[in-house]
Amino acid sequence: xxxxxxxxxxxxxxxxxxxxxxxxxxxxxxxxxxxxxxxxxxxxxxxxxxxxxxxxxxxxxxxxxxxxxxxxxxxxxxxxxxxxxxxxxxxxxxxxxxxxxxxxxxxxxxxxxxxxxxxxxxxxxxxxxxxxxxxxxxxxxxxxxxxxxxxxxxxxxxxxxxxxxxxxxxxxxxxxxxxxxxxxxxxxxxxxxxxxxxxxxxxxxxxxxxxxxxxxxxxxxxxxxxxxxxxxxxxxxxxxxxxxxxxxxxxxxxxxxxxxxxxxxxxxxxxxxxxxxxxxxxxxxxxxxxxxxxxxxxxxxxxxxxxxxxxxxxxxxxxxxxxxxxxxxxxxxxxxxxxxxxxxxxxxxxxxxxxxxxxxxxxxxxxxxxxxxxxxxxxxxxxxxxxxxxxxxxxxxxxxxxxxxxxxxxxxxxxxxxxxxxxxxxxxxxxxxxxxxxxxxxxxxxxxxxxxxxxxxxxxxxxxxxxxxxxxxxxxxxxxxxxxxxxxxx
Amino acid sequence: xxxxxxxxxxxxxxxxxxxxxxxxxxxxxxxxxxxxxxxxxxxxxxxxxxxxxxxxxxxxxxxxxxxxxxxxxxxxxxxxxxxxxxxxxxxxxxxxxxxxxxxxxxxxxxxxxxxxxxxxxxxxxxxxxxxxxxxxxxxxxxxxxxxxxxxxxxxxxxxxxxxxxxxxxxxxxxxxxxxxxxxxxxxxxxxxxxxxxxxxxxxxxxxxxxxxxxxxxxxxxxxxxxxxxxxxxxxxxxxxxxxxxxxxxxxxxxxxxxxxxxxxxxxxxxxxxxxxxxxxxxxxxxxxxxxxxxxxxxxxxxxxxxxxxxxxxxxxxxxxxxxxxxxxxxxxx
Numbered sequence: 098x099x100x101x102x103x104x105x106x107x108x109x110x111x112x113x114x115x116x117x118x119x120x121x122x123x124x125x126x127x128x129x130x131x132x133x134x135x136x137x138x139x140x141x142x143x144x145x146x147x148x149x150x151x152x153x154x155x156x157x158x159x160x161x162x163x164x165x166x167x168x169x170x171x172x173x174x175x176x177x178x179x180x181x182x183x184x185x186x187x188x189x190x191x192x193x194x195x196x197x198x199x200x201x202x203x204x205x206x207x208x209x210x211x212x213x214x215x216x217x218x219x220x221x222x223x224x225x226x227x228x229x230x231x232x233x234x235x236x237x238x239x240x241x242x243x244x245x246x247x248x249x250x251x252x253x254x255x256x257x258x259x260x261x262x263x264x265x266x267x268x269x270x271x272x273x274x275x276x277x278x279x280x281x282x283x284x285x286x287x288x289x290x291x292x293x294x295x296x297x298x299x300x301x302x303x304x305x306x307x308x309x310x311x312x313x314x315x316x317x318x319x320x321x322x323x324x325x326x327x328x329x330x331x332x333x334x335x336x337x338x339x340x341x342x343x344x345x346x347x348x349x350x351x352x353x354x355x356x357x358x359x360x361x362x363x364x365x366x367x368x369x370x371x372x373x374x375x376x377x378x379x380x381x382x383x384x385x386x387x388x389x390x391x392x393x394x395x396x397x398x399x400x401x402x403x404x405x406x407x408x409x410x411x412x413x414x415x416x417x418x419x420x421x422x423x424x425x426x427x428x429x430x431x432x433x434x435x436x437x438x439x440x441x442x443x444x445x446x447x448x449x450x451x452x453x454x455x456x457x458x459x460x461x462x463x464x465x466x467x468x469x470x471x472x473x474x475x476x477x478x479x480x481x482x483x484x485x486x487x488x489x490x491x492x493x494x495x496x497x498x499x500x501x502x503x504x505x506x507x508x509x510x511x512x513x514x515x516x517x518x519x520x521x522x523x524x525x526x527x528x529x530x531x532x533x534x535x536x537x538x539x540x541x542x543x544x545x546x547x548x549x550x551x552x553x554x555x556x557x558x559x560x561x562x563x564x565x566x567x568x569x570x571x572x573x574x575x576x577x578x579x580x581x582x583x584x585x586x587x
Numbered sequence: 588x589x590x591x592x593x594x595x596x597x598x599x600x601x602x603x604x605x606x607x608x609x610x611x612x613x614x615x616x617x618x619x620x621x622x623x624x625x626x627x628x629x630x631x632x633x634x635x636x637x638x639x640x641x642x643x644x645x646x647x648x649x650x651x652x653x654x655x656x657x658x659x660x661x662x663x664x665x666x667x668x669x670x671x672x673x674x675x676x677x678x679x680x681x682x683x684x685x686x687x688x689x690x691x692x693x694x695x696x697x698x699x700x701x702x703x704x705x706x707x708x709x710x711x712x713x714x715x716x717x718x719x720x721x722x723x724x725x726x727x728x729x730x731x732x733x734x735x736x737x738x739x740x741x742x743x744x745x746x747x748x749x750x751x752x753x754x755x756x757x758x759x760x761x762x763x764x765x766x767x768x769x770x771x772x773x774x775x776x777x778x779x780x781x782x783x784x785x786x787x788x789x790x791x792x793x794x795x796x797x798x799x800x801x802x803x804x805x806x807x808x809x810x811x812x813x814x815x816x817x818x819x820x821x822x823x824x825x826x827x828x829x830x831x832x833x834x835x836x837x838x839x840x841x842x843x844x845x846x847x848x849x850x851x852x853x854x855x856x857x858x859x860x861x862x863x864x865x866x867x868x869x870x871x872x873x874x875x876x877x878x879x880x881x882x883x884x885x886x887x888x889x890x891x892x893x894x895x896x897x898x899x900x901x902x903x904x905x906x907x908x909x910x911x912x913x914x915x916x917x918x919x920x
Contacts, residue, residue, distance in 0.1 A: 232861045262859055359687050361669040361748055362858075391682065395689060399668065426692040454628050455677075458693035485628065487694045517631070519696040521659055556899060558660040561651070 122421040127388045128354040131381075135347040142216065148188050156181060156188040164205035179212040186210065186217040193225065204239060211243030216344065219249040226259050226268065234265035241271030250279040251344035254352050257283055257370040266291050266300035270307045277311040280339035282327040283373035285311070289324070330409040331376065341377055349378055353385045356396035368396055372403035379404070383414045391423040398427035402434035412437035419447050419456070426459035433463025441467055445475040448492075458491045465495025473501045480504055486517055494526040502530075503583050510579070513572040520568050527575065540581050547574055627716070627728070630700035636727070637701075639775075643785035644701065652698030657894050661830055673745035674698065678706040680718060684740045699745075704736070720782070739766040751826045758869040760821035770795075770821060790831060790894065793911050800824050800833070800867070802890050804918040807876070809883050811918055813837075813850065815890060816872040823866035829857050830896045833867075833913070836906055837877055840885035840917055847889065847906055851875040854896065885919040 148156070156178065163174035178185055189206045192198065198206075207225065210218040225231050225240035244252060256272050260283065263269050269291060273284025288311070291304035308320045315337055317323040326335045341349075355367035371378060385397045398418065401408040412435060418428035429447065432440040444467075447460040461479055464472040472495070479492035490512050496505035512523035528548065535542040551570050553559050559567070575582065627633075634641040644650055652658065652674040653665075662670040668690075675695035676688040688703075705717040715722075715731030723730050735741050739761075743752035746767070755761050772783045788795055799820035804813050813835055817824045825831040832854040836847035853873070856862035867873050877886065891910035898904035906912075 229858050264859055359747070361672060361687070365669050391689065392687060423689070430692065455691055455693045462692070485694070487696075491693075517629075517694075517696055519653070521654060521664060522695070525664060558656050558895060561654075561656060564654075564656045 122417055123387050124389050124394075124421075125387055127385050128350050128393065131350045131384075132347060132354065135343050135350065138343055139347065146184070148184055152181070152184055153188050156185045157192060160189060160192060160205050160209050161202055164199075164201040175208060175212045178209040179214070182213055183215050183217050186213060186215070186221050190221045190224075193221075200235070203236060207236070207239045207243055210240075211246050214247050214249075216249050216251065219244060219247050219252045222247070223252045223255045226256070226263075226272070228259065228262045228264065234268060237263070237265055238267035238271055241268050241275060245271050245275035245278055247275075249344070250339070250342050251348045253279055253281055253345060253374070254348045254367075254370040257281070257373045258366045260284065260287060260373070261366065261369045263287075266295045266297075267303065270300075270303050273311065274307055277314065280315075280337045281373075281375050282311070282315070282323065282336065285320070285324050285327060289320070328405065328407065330406045338375065338377070341375075346381070349374065349381055353381065353388070353393065353397065356393045356400075357390045364392075364396060368400045368403065371397075371400040376407050376410070379408050379410045382408070383411050386411075386414055386418050386424070386428075394418075394421065394424040395427045398424050398431045402427070402431035405434060406436055408435045409437065411435065412440055416440050416443045419443060419460075422453065425453065425456045429456060429459035429463045433466030436467060438467055438469055441469055441472055445472065448475060448479060454485065454488070458488055461488060461491040461495055465498040468499065470499060470501075473499060477501070477504065480508060486512075486515065487519070490518055490523065494522065497526060497530045506530075506575075506583055507579060510572055510575045513568045513575075524568065524571065527571075534582075540578070544574065544578055544582075627702055627706055629694055630697050630702060633701045633728075639780050640782065640785045641701070647786045648789065648791055649699035649787060650697070653695045654698065657830070661828075661895070671695070673748060676703050676745065678703055678708065679741060679744050680707050680711065680735075682744075684735050684738070684744065686744065688744050704741075705730075707731075737766070737768050737772075739768075742767045746827065749827050749829070751822050754822040754826060754866075754868065758821050760869065765821060767821075790825060790827060790892070793892065793913065796825075796892050796911075796913050800890065800913065802835075802888065802914040802916055804888060804916060806920060811837075811877045811882055811886060811888075813875040813877060813888055814872050815851075815853070815867060815875065817867045817869050820869055823855075823868050824853060825866065825892065829855050830894060832893050832896055834891045834893065834904075834906060834910065835875055835888065836891065836904075837882060837886050837888045839881055840887045840919070846903065848879070849904060850877055850888075857896075883920075885917065887915060887917045889913075889915040 159174045159178050163171045166174060178189075189209050193203060193206050207222065210222050222240045222244050226237050226244070228237065231237050231240075241256075244256065253276060256275055260269065260272060263272065269284070269287040273288050276282070276284045285308070288304050288308045291300055292308055293301075295301040295304055312318075312320040312323050315323050317326070317335075323336070326333075349371065352367040352370050356364055358364050358367075371382065379401070382397050382401055386394055388394055388397065398415065401411045401415065408431070412432065415428045415432050415435075415437065419425050419432075421428070425447070429444060432444060441464070444460045444464050448457050448464070450457075452460075457479075461476060464476055476492045476496050476499070480489050480496075484492075489508060493505040493509040493512070496502070497509055509523050509527060512518035513520050513527075528545075531541055531545045531548060535545040548571060551567050551574070553563065553567065630641070630644070648655065658670070658674060659665065662674075665671055665674070671690040672688055675691050675697075676699060677691045679688055682689055694700075705719065707713065707715055707718055711731075713731040713733065714729075715724075716729040717731075718733040718736045719730030720736070721730065721732050739752055739755060746752055752767075755767070760766075768783065771789055772785070772787050775782055775784055790796060799817065801816045801818050802813065803816075804811050806812075815824075815833075815835065820826065825833050832852055834849065834853075835851040837850050838845045838847050851865070851873070853865050853867050854862075855864045855866050865873075877888075889906070890913040891906040892913050893906075893910035895909075898909060
């Protein structure tokens with residue numbers, strides 16, 4: 098008996114060593130604390146003093162005179178303005194707002210802000226890149242050009258957010274240059290698009306030239322390699338890294354705090370900037386996964402998801418976040434979006450009965466994005482008739498994405514017309530799968546053509562009845578071809 | 588025999604220990620569910636007891652919030668993930684009145700459903716499972732009467748993303764306590780069951796739009812002035828999304844073959860558009876002059892309403908096919 102009791106005690110001890118106590122995902126104030134901490138470490142920025150009448154006249158005189166001056170005089174006046182420094186900024190800023198100022202005078206003012214090169218002048222310039230407020234593209238482009246010469250890096254989040262809205266090619270080019278100066282290569286997307294399809298030959302040439310310059314300064318031979326390296330986890334640390342200033346840290350924390358805003362547009366601006374920041378921001382985002390506001394936690398997870406492989410350092414914390422109810426499904430989506438293959442087991446566990454249906458669904462979808470065939474058995478189990486249609490569809494979409502179509506494809510095709518199913522999601526998943534298979538199988542290529550022919554006029558939004566008719570037709574098309582589609586590829 | 592019995596007991600003990608250990612291990616290894624399974628996981632579950640409300644809701648634009656082709660097109664098939672928060676939202680009461688709703692990742696096809704508005708979080712102070720208009724502790728869904736449910740603040744968690752509730756707050760309607768539900772969730776017609784219509788019509792109901800605005804014309808010298816007045820909307824006309832617009836067209840009277848000529852657009856532009864915000868606030872009138880030599884005689888004027896912002900051919904808009912007629916008037920000198 099004693100032996101049995103000892104064995105039980107030992108077994109219990111062994112079990113306790115093996116198992117962790119149910120961990121509670123810590124929630125606390127994060128962004129407010131960090132913003133305050135950084136505020137204390139930064140040199141205090143006094144409110145700009147009201148410029149004296151003399152100073153105002155002098156600065157205005159210099160800016161307006163040099164607008165019409167030539168050569169050396171123009172350069173000397175710029176030097177004078179740079180020497181005056183910060184006190185000149187509010188005067189120049191006000192001058193830019195005067196409605197009767199001509200292009201030469203505004204150009205002179207923007208150049209003066211660029212020459213001053215302080216935190217205040219950088220802020221004044223970034224204000225002029227706001228597409229919503231400044232409707233003249235040349236002013237935005239010139240302001241971006243001047244920002245690209247400055248040393249302050251705290252404007253990066255604002256520049257990144259402008260990329261979401263900017264329509265002017267030259268402005269995009271100079272924002273990309275300003276970002277690259279501080280080792281942020283989020284502007285590559287815009288440069289690549291403009292290089293290939295800019296509105297004018299001049300914009301295309303300027304974008305190609307900037308792409309080559311940014312690539313060379315980053316130490317890469319070609320832009321494609323830089324682009325791939327920037328969008329990877331960059332384990333070889335090939336992409337140059339800059340040490341962010343405390344002020345930039347603080348600005349990023351402010352963007353994280355913005356994720357609690359009610360206005361979703363402002364939230365998305367913040368998420369856009371955060372997800373396009375350099376990899377160092379992952380440390381901040383991982384800390385912010387613990388923010389007390391549930392909206393912040395959720396959107397931080399979404400920011401990490403949008404970073405893709407660049408956020409791979411967050412995988413471990415995101416696995417722990419699967420136990421935090423408000424953000425569990427977003428954490429699962431992030432694990433899938435980043436491609437955290439080490440999270441496969443954790444995601445599988447969270448697809449099992451007993452978990453929140455939201456989380457089961459998100460985990461099933463994430464398993465499909467991981468791209469690992471190891472997830473197939475767990476996903477197949479979710480196709481069981483007893484499971485909700487929603488979960489079965491999520492599993493079917495993941496299985497089809499993984500190429501496991503025998504059981505999943507018929508179910509997904511049925512989702513096109515089954516009441517309660519997400520027909521739009523099924524349609525997108527099937528089209529992506531067909532496009533993939535069409536590259537290898539002529540039959541699928543033919544089907545893809547027929548499928549696309551049913552899409553209707555892309556310029557017109559179809560009425561619901563037309564959508565329903567299209568879904569029925571597409572369902573019929575794939576059902577009729579099912580035997581050929583599910584047969585093994587030769 | 589005693590030894591053999593002891594060995595057997597030990598063997599049984601070890602087997603029991605092994606089984607118990609495995610069971611204990613399994614229990615300890617299994618992660619705790621992130622939240623206990625909800626009693627209600629789909630609006631389908633509401634259908635049996637609330638057939639009329641379910642039927643009304645299932646035809647509503649709330650039910651189509653995820654599947655509506657217009658929304659899918661404007662949100663780039665929900666690649667614009669911001670739209671998901673309000674088009675497939677988690678329960679309003681989960682985050683609470685005054686807070687933004689959170690997006691859900693499951694059963695998005697149900698759009699804004701029964702659960703989004705009625706489900707209470709576990710352990711809600713009311714002790715109920717769902718919010719309703721009366722307490723019914725004996726009912727399966729244990730509804731509790733919560734005043735918040737019918738408040739404009741409740742609708743604001745989503746509808747103020749486009750400032751509709753903010754617009755309403757500045758109106759006389761708000762001052763008089765006439766909220767969203769008074770117009771958009773009216774009491775069911777006599778003969779039906781008690782309660783309010785869960786179809787919750789809005790801008791898709793052209794009759795409701797017709798009641799929102801009036802249009803008239805008057806002569807000023809040799810030209811016509813068209814007046815459009817917001818007489819019935821408790822918010823701007825149009826409201827809610829930047830895609831929605833009201834367009835005034837005119838053409839010489841008696842020549843139906845002539846194309847409509849554009850005179851004015853009521854719309855809040857997207858942020859990238861260099862256009863003024865021309866929404867018509869509640870109780871206000873906008874005067875639109877028709878400055879065209881061909882308009883000096885008799886003309887017909889029409890106000891159209893559209894749910895999408897762009898014409899197929901901007902140079903030659905075809906409102907009769909691309910928009911819905913709200914009002915049409917004939918003006919003679």
